[in-house]
Amino acid sequence: MTTILIIEDDDIMLKAVRNILTKAGYNVLTAKDGKEAFDKMENCEYDIVITDLMMPYANGLEVVSRLRSDSTKRHVSIIVVSSVGNEETITEAFRLGADDYLKKPIMAGELLIRLRKLIENRSTSNLKLVTKKK
Amino acid sequence: MWSDLTNLLYQAYEQYSFLPLFIEIALFFIFIAIFATIFAYGVILFRRWKGYVHDKRMKFIRPKVEEMITEQVLINENLEQIPVEEIEFDQAAINDKIFKKPWVRQVVIDILIQYRKNFRGEVGELLRKLYIDMNLTKDSFEKMKSLKWERKIKAVVELTQMDVQISDVTILPLTNSTNPSLRAAARNAYIQLSKNEPFKFFDVATEPILPWDQLELFRIITTTKDIAIPNFSRWVSYSTNKSVVSFCLKLIAHYDQQTAIPAVMDLLNNKDHYFRANAINCLGKLGAEAAEDRLTKIYATQPIHCQLEILKALGRIASGNNLEFLKNEFLFSSNFDVRMAAARSIIKHNTPASRAMVEDLRATTYEENKLIISHCLNPLIKH
Numbered sequence: 001m002t003t004i005l006i007i008e009d010d011d012i013m014l015k016a017v018r019n020i021l022t023k024a025g026y027n028v029l030t031a032k033d034g035k036e037a038f039d040k041m042e043n044c045e046y047d048i049v050i051t052d053l054m055m056p057y058a059n060g061l062e063v064v065s066r067l068r069s070d071s072t073k074r075h076v077s078i079i080v081v082s083s084v085g086n087e088e089t090i091t092e093a094f095r096l097g098a099d100d101y102l103k104k105p106i107m108a109g110e111l112l113i114r115l116r117k118l119i120e121n122r123s124t125s126n127l128k129l130v131t132k133k134k
Numbered sequence: 135m136w137s138d139l140t141n142l143l144y145q146a147y148e149q150y151s152f153l154p155l156f157i158e159i160a161l162f163f164i165f166i167a168i169f170a171t172i173f174a175y176g177v178i179l180f181r182r183w184k185g186y187v188h189d190k191r192m193k194f195i196r197p198k199v200e201e202m203i204t205e206q207v208l209i210n211e212n213l214e215q216i217p218v219e220e221i222e223f224d225q226a227a228i229n230d231k232i233f234k235k236p237w238v239r240q241v242v243i244d245i246l247i248q249y250r251k252n253f254r255g256e257v258g259e260l261l262r263k264l265y266i267d268m269n270l271t272k273d274s275f276e277k278m279k280s281l282k283w284e285r286k287i288k289a290v291v292e293l294t295q296m297d298v299q300i301s302d303v304t305i306l307p308l309t310n311s312t313n314p315s316l317r318a319a320a321r322n323a324y325i326q327l328s329k330n331e332p333f334k335f336f337d338v339a340t341e342p343i344l345p346w347d348q349l350e351l352f353r354i355i356t357t358t359k360d361i362a363i364p365n366f367s368r369w370v371s372y373s374t375n376k377s378v379v380s381f382c383l384k385l386i387a388h389y390d391q392q393t394a395i396p397a398v399m400d401l402l403n404n405k406d407h408y409f410r411a412n413a414i415n416c417l418g419k420l421g422a423e424a425a426e427d428r429l430t431k432i433y434a435t436q437p438i439h440c441q442l443e444i445l446k447a448l449g450r451i452a453s454g455n456n457l458e459f460l461k462n463e464f465l466f467s468s469n470f471d472v473r474m475a476a477a478r479s480i481i482k483h484n485t486p487a488s489r490a491m492v493e494d495l496r497a498t499t500y501e502e503n504k505l506i507i508s509h510c511l512n513p514l515i516k517h
Contacts, residue, residue, distance in 0.1 A: 010248075012200070012245065012252065015200060015204070016204070016208055016249060016252065016253065019204050019208045019209055020208055020209070023208075023209040104251070104252055105250070105258060106252065106253060106254070106255075107253070107254055107257070107258075108208070108213075108255065108256070108257045109214055109255060110255065
């Protein structure tokens with residue numbers, strides 16, 4: 001089962017996305033801010049990260065940057081979800097290594113499709129999921 | 135006991151009148167300070183108690199509301215299986231006794247709005263359906279009747295977020311309220327909710343659209359989907375509200391409404407020089423070549439900020455017909471800002487003729503003007 005780490009400071013959004021992804025059959029981990037995110041990024045195993053941009057302690061771009069600079073986490077796909085939709089931020093997120101970008105308000109269906117696409121791309125490029133199948 | 139206390143107070147009062155004046159004044163202020171302190175502590179305690187009760191209630195009710203919304207909307211089995219309007223909610227769950235209490239219904243509305251800010255598409259539509267099916271529209275419309283403007287604003291925001299139509303009879307008077315916050319909220323709502331004539335309130339606006347409100351309105355107008363954009367020249371020609379005209383000029387420039395040029399040019403005769411400056415600015419942004427002659431003709435009779443706008447406009451239009459005019463202003467004006475604006479406008483033309491003119495000026499003019507040209511040519515300095 002694919003494990004997804006959701007990093008989001010808005011409690012409502014965090015719970016909502018967690019519920020949607022759990023219902024869709026994913027294993028979900030959550031972090032409420034940059035600090036908790038870095039902690040979970042170090043100590044947990046996950047395949048995809050969905051991160052907000054503006055959070056306390058560290059922003060989403062820092063999360064992307066840290067993940068991409070860690071050679072052991074190169075396989076992790078990253079989706080940035082944010083209400084900040086200006087071109088500079090989107091370009092910066094992609095430059096740092098994000099795989100996808102969704103602007104809030106999001107469509108649940110679109111998020112699931114994009115996740116599925118990312119997982120498919122991973123399997124076609126022969127990358128193995130880190131989390132063990134249950 | 136009460137009679138003893140009354141006697142004591144009576145005696146104190148009798149003695150008070152025999153005390154020296156400064157003692158009387160001191161006692162008076164001591165009493166005031168004691169009462170004020172007791173009152174302040176009372177208010178603080180009351181507010182803390184209210185906050186405590188509110189937190190306790192929220193801790194109890196929020197998980198229940200979130201659970202209900204999650205079950206009915208987010209993980210609804212029918213979502214994406216059948217059209218949203220055909221999805222039926224679990225009536226037992228949404229009609230639970232707990233959701234009948236007014237304060238709980240308000241919590242439901244607040245949480246629904248938070249969800250709506252994060253989700254669009256089918257989830258967003260289903261959240262709206264839940265709001266309507268729980269008859270929460272009634273609560274919002276009740277708030278619209280309140281005498282308190284804060285409650286009215288809350289209602290307007292709720293109905294706008296939930297995309298629920300508000301009749302013109304209700305909302306139009308609010309767009310002209312004397313309360314600036316209510317007025318701004320109602321205008322924002324009107325633009326977002328009115329599908330046919332989102333700018334109808336311009337017709338009745340007698341209260342000003344404040345600069346900050348203009349920014350917010352501009353954001354809403356430019357980001358709301360499927361908004362019917364009218365020709366704003368009709369308000370430029372006929373509105374008596376200065377701020378409406380000024381705002382419409384900005385919108386005309388933003389939407390590049392070339393057909394509005396004659397109406398904007400009519401404003402050049404206006405007695406108010408701020409109007410004229412705004413109109414000149416708008417003509418420049420529209421690249422109105424037809425206005426160039428008029429602008430150069432009126433130039434000499436204008437106040438300085440209108441002159442600067444004319445020079446900027448000539449640079450934006452950049453037809454090349456007025457390069458000599460700009461050169462003369464650059465060389466012979468005694469005002470530094472005018473010379474600066476003229477230099478920028480010449481450079482902005484960016485044609486072989488203008489580039490040759492700049493080179494010629496750099497070679498022949500005196501030191502300060504050379505510095506102005508170098509400054510204006512520096513691509514790192516944004517104008």
